[in-house]
Amino acid sequence: MSEMLKKMGLFGIGVISLTKEKVEEFAQEMIKKGEMSKEEAEKFVKEVLSEKEKQAKELEDKIDERVKENLKKSGVAMKSDITALEKKIEKLEKTISLTPEKAEELAQEMIKKIQERKTGQRT
Numbered sequence: 001m002s003e004m005l006k007k008m009g010l011f012g013i014g015v016i017s018l019t020k021e022k023v024e025e026f027a028q029e030m031i032k033k034g035e036m037s038k039e040e041a042e043k044f045v046k047e048v049l050s051e052k053e054k055q056a057k058e059l060e061d062k063i064d065e066r067v068k069e070n071l072k073k074s075g076v077a078m079k080s081d082i083t084a085l086e087k088k089i090e091k092l093e094k095t096i097s098l099t100p101e102k103a104e105e106l107a108q109e110m111i112k113k114i115q116e117r118k119t120g121q122r123t
Contacts, residue, residue: 023048 027041036044071078077085098106 018048018052020045020049 023045027036027045030036030044031038031041
């Protein structure tokens with residue numbers, strides 16, 4: 001395959017820049033010149049497109065890794081950081097929102113419910 005890529009003049013650039021149409025066009029030219037059979041051309045196209053997908057995935061992974069590294073270095077909060085902080089804030093809000101008056105009110109309600117259960121009455 002590398003010999004074919006050299007013929008295409010794309011060995012140094014990488015397969016990622018190729019379109020399916022260009023690969024198929026090249027394969028058809030090779031068939032016309034008698035340098036490749038139809039079966040070889042089909043195999044070549046599949047291999048090149050598979051390599052393209054592989055290179056694109058590798059490039060995407062490298063970019064993702066670099067972006068994560070740079071975000072971490074810059075101190076930008078990640079979504080998981082924000083979610084964790086939101087949960088902590090929610091807990092704190094619940095704790096803070098229980099004022100002495102509200103605590104007294106809840107205690108009175110609980111006493112009333114306990115007394116109702118004892119007497120079997122419900123209001």
